[in-house]
Amino acid sequence: MTTAISVSGLRKAFGRTQALDGLDLTVTTGEVHGFLGPNGAGKSTTIRVLLGLLRADGGRAELLGGDPWRDATELHRRLAYVPGDVTLWPTLSGGEVIDLLGRLRGGLDPKRRKDLLERFDLDPTKKGRTYSKGNRQKVALVAALASDVELLILDEPTSGLDPLMEEVFRDCIARERQDGRTVLLSSHVLAEVEALCDRVSIIRSGRTVESGTLAELRHLTRTSITAELGSPLSGVDTMTGVHDYSAQGNKVQFEVDTAELDAVLRKLTEFGVRSLVSQPPTLEQLFLRHYEVEA
Amino acid sequence: MNTLVGTGSLVRLVLRRERIQLPVWILAITGIVAATAASFAQLYPTVQSRVEFAASIANNPSVLALSGPAQGLDTVGGMTEWKYGAVACVLVGLMAVFTTVRHTRADEETGRHELLGAGVVGRHAKLTATLIVVFGAGVVYALLIGLALAGQGLPAAGSFAMGLGIGGSVWFFSAVTAVAVQVSSSSRAANGIGGVVIGAAYLLRAAGDSAASDGPRWLSWLSPIGWSQQMRPFADERWWVPALYVAISVVLLGVAYGLVGRRDIGAGMLPERAGRATASPALLGTLGLAWRLQRGILIGWAVGLAVMGGALGGISKSLNSILDSSPQLAEALQHIGGQQSLVDSFMAAILDIIGLAVSVYAIQAALRLRSEETTMRAEPVLAGSVARIRWAASHLLFALLGTAFLLAVAGTVTGLAVGLSQGDVGAQLPRLLGAAMVQVPAVWVLAGIATALFGLLPKLVSLAWAALVVFLLIELLGPLFQLKQWALDISPFTHLPKLPGGEFTATPLVWLVAITIALTAAGLVGFRRRDVG
Numbered sequence: 165m166t167t168a169i170s171v172s173g174l175r176k177a178f179g180r181t182q183a184l185d186g187l188d189l190t191v192t193t194g195e196v197h198g199f200l201g202p203n204g205a206g207k208s209t210t211i212r213v214l215l216g217l218l219r220a221d222g223g224r225a226e227l228l229g230g231d232p233w234r235d236a237t238e239l240h241r242r243l244a245y246v247p248g249d250v251t252l253w254p255t256l257s258g259g260e261v262i263d264l265l266g267r268l269r270g271g272l273d274p275k276r277r278k279d280l281l282e283r284f285d286l287d288p289t290k291k292g293r294t295y296s297k298g299n300r301q302k303v304a305l306v307a308a309l310a311s312d313v314e315l316l317i318l319d320e321p322t323s324g325l326d327p328l329m330e331e332v333f334r335d336c337i338a339r340e341r342q343d344g345r346t347v348l349l350s351s352h353v354l355a356e357v358e359a360l361c362d363r364v365s366i367i368r369s370g371r372t373v374e375s376g377t378l379a380e381l382r383h384l385t386r387t388s389i390t391a392e393l394g395s396p397l398s399g400v401d402t403m404t405g406v407h408d409y410s411a412q413g414n415k416v417q418f419e420v421d422t423a424e425l426d427a428v429l430r431k432l433t434e435f436g437v438r439s440l441v442s443q444p445p446t447l448e449q450l451f452l453r454h455y456e457v458e459a
Numbered sequence: 460m461n462t463l464v465g466t467g468s469l470v471r472l473v474l475r476r477e478r479i480q481l482p483v484w485i486l487a488i489t490g491i492v493a494a495t496a497a498s499f500a501q502l503y504p505t506v507q508s509r510v511e512f513a514a515s516i517a518n519n520p521s522v523l524a525l526s527g528p529a530q531g532l533d534t535v536g537g538m539t540e541w542k543y544g545a546v547a548c549v550l551v552g553l554m555a556v557f558t559t560v561r562h563t564r565a566d567e568e569t570g571r572h573e574l575l576g577a578g579v580v581g582r583h584a585k586l587t588a589t590l591i592v593v594f595g596a597g598v599v600y601a602l603l604i605g606l607a608l609a610g611q612g613l614p615a616a617g618s619f620a621m622g623l624g625i626g627g628s629v630w631f632f633s634a635v636t637a638v639a640v641q642v643s644s645s646s647r648a649a650n651g652i653g654g655v656v657i658g659a660a661y662l663l664r665a666a667g668d669s670a671a672s673d674g675p676r677w678l679s680w681l682s683p684i685g686w687s688q689q690m691r692p693f694a695d696e697r698w699w700v701p702a703l704y705v706a707i708s709v710v711l712l713g714v715a716y717g718l719v720g721r722r723d724i725g726a727g728m729l730p731e732r733a734g735r736a737t738a739s740p741a742l743l744g745t746l747g748l749a750w751r752l753q754r755g756i757l758i759g760w761a762v763g764l765a766v767m768g769g770a771l772g773g774i775s776k777s778l779n780s781i782l783d784s785s786p787q788l789a790e791a792l793q794h795i796g797g798q799q800s801l802v803d804s805f806m807a808a809i810l811d812i813i814g815l816a817v818s819v820y821a822i823q824a825a826l827r828l829r830s831e832e833t834t835m836r837a838e839p840v841l842a843g844s845v846a847r848i849r850w851a852a853s854h855l856l857f858a859l860l861g862t863a864f865l866l867a868v869a870g871t872v873t874g875l876a877v878g879l880s881q882g883d884v885g886a887q888l889p890r891l892l893g894a895a896m897v898q899v900p901a902v903w904v905l906a907g908i909a910t911a912l913f914g915l916l917p918k919l920v921s922l923a924w925a926a927l928v929v930f931l932l933i934e935l936l937g938p939l940f941q942l943k944q945w946a947l948d949i950s951p952f953t954h955l956p957k958l959p960g961g962e963f964t965a966t967p968l969v970w971l972v973a974i975t976i977a978l979t980a981a982g983l984v985g986f987r988r989r990d991v992g
Contacts, residue, residue: 215842217991237846245842251835254568254645256751257734260742267743268843289733293568293644304839 166193167226168315168346169214174223176209176370183209185370186223191348191363193314196341198361199350200451206370207350208248211319214348215245228315241270244308248319248350250300252292258303259288265307277310283332298324309336316340316347322356334359354447366454373454378447385445385453386419389428394436403428414438465580469588472575473562477592484554485599488547488625491932493607496539498940500611509533524669524771525808528679531694536613540621540692545664546935548628548684549657551600555593555632556653562589564640564649583719586637590712593633601626617693624687627704631683632657634711641718651759658763660684662770683707745845749853752831753824757861760820764813764869771809772876772891803960806877806891813869814898814952815931817862818905822923825858825909829920832991847987851910855979858906863899870895894958900971901951905930907978914985 169191176184184206191197201207212218214227216236225232230239252261266272281288284302295303301324308316322330330353337360340347351357357364358378365375374381386407391397393414400416401409405424410417420428422445432440474481503509513532516522523529527545531537563586566572572585604622609615632653639652660682667679668688679685683704690700741747828851831837840850874891878884909923916922930950937947947953951974954967 212838212992215838217838217841219988219990236841237844240842241844243842245839247835247838247842249835250839253748253752253836255734255755256742257736259736260734260738263738264742264748265839265843267738268745268840268845270844288736291732291734307839 167191168193168228169197169348170224170226171210171214172224174210174213174225175221176206176213176218177221183370184213184220184223187367187370188372188375189365189367190375191346193346194341194344195362196337196347196349196360198357198364199348199367200352200357200364201367201454205367207367208319209370210367211245211317211348211350214317215240242313243315243317244269244311244313245317246301246304246308246319246321248321248323250297250304252295252300252303254291254293256292257289258286258292258295258299261292261303262288262307262310265304266311269311269313271312272307272310273312277306280306280310280336283336284329296324298326298329301325302329305333305336309340314345316345318347319350320352321349322351322353330356354451358447366451368454381450382422382445385422385450387422387425387445388417388419388443389432390417390441391415391432392438392440393432394438397432397435400428400431403431462581462583463587464584465575465578466584466587466591469575469580469584470591473588473592476562477558481554481558481592481596484551485596485603487928488550488554489600489603489607491936492539492543492547492604492621492625493611495543495936495939496535496608496611496613498936499538499542500535502939502941503535503538506533509535509538512538524665525812527664527688528668530688530691531617534613534617534693536608536617536621536693539608539613540617540624540688542939543936544621544624544687544692545661545684547625548687549661551597551625551629552632552657552660552684553654554596555629556636556650556657558593558596559589559633559636560640560646560649560653562592563637564643565646568646583716586715586719590633590637594630597626597629597633599626600629614693616696620690620692620696620698621687623701624690624692627701628683628687630704630708631711634708634715637715638711638718641715641722647755651756655763658767662767664688666770745840745850745853746856748840749827749857752827753854753857753861756820756823757857757864760817760865761868764817764865765872767816768813768869768873769876772806772873773880802877804957806873806959807894807957807961809873810870810891810894810898810958811934811952811955813873813895814866814902814955815927815934817865817869817898818902818927818930820865821858821862821902821906822909822927824861825855825906825913826920826923827857828854828910828986829913829917832917835992837991841991847991848983851913851983851986855906855910858909859903859975862902862906863896866895866898866902867892890959897955897958897963897968898952900968900975901955903975904951904971904978907975907982910982911978911985912982914982914987914989917989 167190169189171187171189174184174187174189175182187206187210189199189210199207199210209218213220213225214232216232216239219233228239228242232239252258256264262277263272266277284306286299286302286306290299292300301321305321308318322333325333334356337347337349347360349357349361361378363375363377364381366373393416396414397411397416400406400418401411403424405421406428407419407421408417503512510533513529516532517529527541529541532541566575566585575585601619601622604625605615605619608618608621635656636649636653640646640649643649643652661684663682664679664685667676667682667685670676670678679689686700686703689697691697742751828837831854837850841847870892871888873895874888875884877891878887881887905923905927908926909920912920912923930952933942933947933950934952937950951971954971956963956967
């Protein structure tokens with residue numbers, strides 16, 4: 165298994181603001197990697213270092229086997245990028261921008277271009293200044309997805325897209341994965357990440373706080389349990405990994421660290437389980453736990 | 460709904476954003492007016508000396524074309540108005556245009572307007588707030604210039620009349636811009652319209668002022684800059700003339716307010732045409748992109764310079780006969796033109812001004828790099844397989860070759876106009892074309908300064924404009940202020956051979972090119988090493 169992106173201990177400061185403070189990120193070739201973090205966490209800064217637009221102050225960054233700063237022009241032939249906030253030239257039409265950006269990274273597939281324009285329902289003859297935010301986003305997406313590259317770097321690519329178009333986007337990314345492309349997807353749309361990503365990295369304040377497959381990350385969080393038992397429960401509230409325990413007669417409700425789930429369920433069965441609702445941690449909870457600044 | 464709700468808060472917002480620029484503009488222009496008056500008082504202390512000076516220019520159409528009508532020249536105030544009045548009107552006109560566009564069309568373009576418009580803000584509030592500030596600046600100009608001149612002991616009536624002419628120009632050009640921002644759909648185009656109106660106003664009065672007594676002198680009355688001179692500060696003032704500024708401004712503002720209600724936020728009056736669905740092969744590359752982005756400005760400048768060169772070249776016809784009879788004029792012209800026949804020195808002075816004007820283009824074209832960067836449009840290009848140097852070079856090509864092209868156009872048209880009016884195109888065309896091309900290295904230095912700032916101090920790129928203003932003042936007012944040679948030497952234009960007519964020396968040109976190369980290289984190396992964005 166080769167790595168498409170390998171970043172360790174990355175540091176970058178803007179004046180007195182430490183934007184990246186020892187960030188680690190590993191993206192394996194062929195995977196769709198979710199890149200998550202609250203606003204201002206350093207996602208875009210990381211991406212711009214990877215694109216060679218910013219020079220890191222310290223740490224190591226490797227992209228497709230090269231140095232993103234030194235080998236920028238060669239590496240950019242093999243990747244496509246969609247910025248989070250797309251600005252277009254006011255007097256150029258969308259079609260012109262798509263062709264231009266495609267050509268600047270070494271050409272695009274006209275068949276895919278046509279197909280994507282249809283699927284995204286984008287009029288390529290309109291001038292840059294007349295597009296809405298969503299349509300500007302589509303221009304950048306079509307330009308990126310229509311090129312034949314190894315790596316896609318997408319910075320919140322669906323912001324501004326309507327749900328229908330988000331669906332089209334998911335389809336496209338799924339197809340990219342089938343074709344063996346690597347995708348780094350920075351996003352706040354958790355459902356999108358859940359549906360698309362093989363692995364995710366969560367960063368906060370310029371540092372990686374969590375990285376792994378969704379299953380691994382879920383393992384680190386709590387499952388909430390609501391149960392009705394044959395007789396009043398005892399002894400569970402003191403078990404390790406049980407939180408927010410509340411009981412009312414034969415009904416109990418609590419959360420349990422997913423790692424301790426097995427032991428706790430064994431205990432419950434001793435009291436005769438009449439009904440049991442178990443909710444796995446949603447991605448939302450996962451992120452809220454990391455997004456919220458520790459008090 | 461009250462369409463002016465929120466104007467008060469917006470006025471404060473405009474003032475907050477202008478807290479540095481506006482005072483700098485006002486103090487700089489007022490300061491130069493005051494310094495010009497002080498300098499004239501020192502150079503021509505007696506009525507006798509001033510009368511001699513006046514006699515030397517009264518009948519010279521070329522000097523009248525460049526500065527203004529000869530009136531009140533036996534007073535220090537009259538000389539100040541004559542020398543600097545029209546220039547000041549052009550400068551404050553630029554200020555009025557830029558400031559008005561910045562808070563109206565430019566805000567719509569960036570979406571800032573939308574952010575405000577969604578609040579409790581009336582439809583006309585933004586325009587009104589902007590106009591209140593800019594018109595207020597006009598009032599401040601009128602008062603400060605009046606006080607600065609009267610404070611030096613000049614007659615109060617003339618002092619405030621001159622201030623009123625300059626302040627009135629602010630009102631007029633701001634009102635014109637208020638209409639321009641409704642009609643055009645980009646701030647660049649609105650600034651362009653404003654610039655064209657200023658240029659036309661200057662040329663109209665130049666034509667009117669230099670006309671013979673039976674000629675079309677009424678042309679001056681078509682120009683708001685002409686009004687400031689027809690008000691006759693320090694020469695038996697005509698106090699009804701300022702009413703023209705007020706009346707025309709009111710009409711223009713009526714049009715502007717009428718248009719605001721008829722268009723959507725962000726749109727112009729002209730409907731947007733559809734573009735191509737696919738890019739033509741010519742666009743596919745950094746150079747093609749740079750051409751698309753730069754061609755409008757380049758063509759606009761070429762047309763403007765052709766008109767200006769033709770108009771000023773045409774004036775040369777009436778020069779010869781008059782100049783022979785005026786030795787003082789000869790001396791005055793030689794300050795800027797050099798030791799040569801007077802037609803030549805007039806043309807040399809004109810080409811010098813054209814060189815300074817083309818510098819504006821050179822800086823604009825070079826700083827396009829910075830505006831592409833700050834609007835984040837450079838990012839997707841540089842995320843393609845595009846070396847930074849190649850991207851930067853594609854725009855710098857326009858700053859450098861575009862400059863040469865524009866000066867070639869100006870030289871050719873001026874040469875044709877002079878040649879046709881004197882009946883020897885074969886001789887004049889190559890001489891004036893050559894004289895125009897001599898300006899190229901000096902203009903390149905400004906492109907070099909802009910590039911160096913872009914690469915090394917990207918947040919301070921506007922210092923390139925400050926450099927141009929310094930060079931402009933050295934060129935126009937250096938001799939008047941009797942600056943030391945080292946101070947004159949700061950401007951690259953000082954080092955140019957005075958052509959046509961003067962002796963051609965290649966050494967200074969080689970030096971200027973070398974300086975340009977050094978500045979450009981420093982800028983490019985700096986840009987390759989720094990962060991983008």
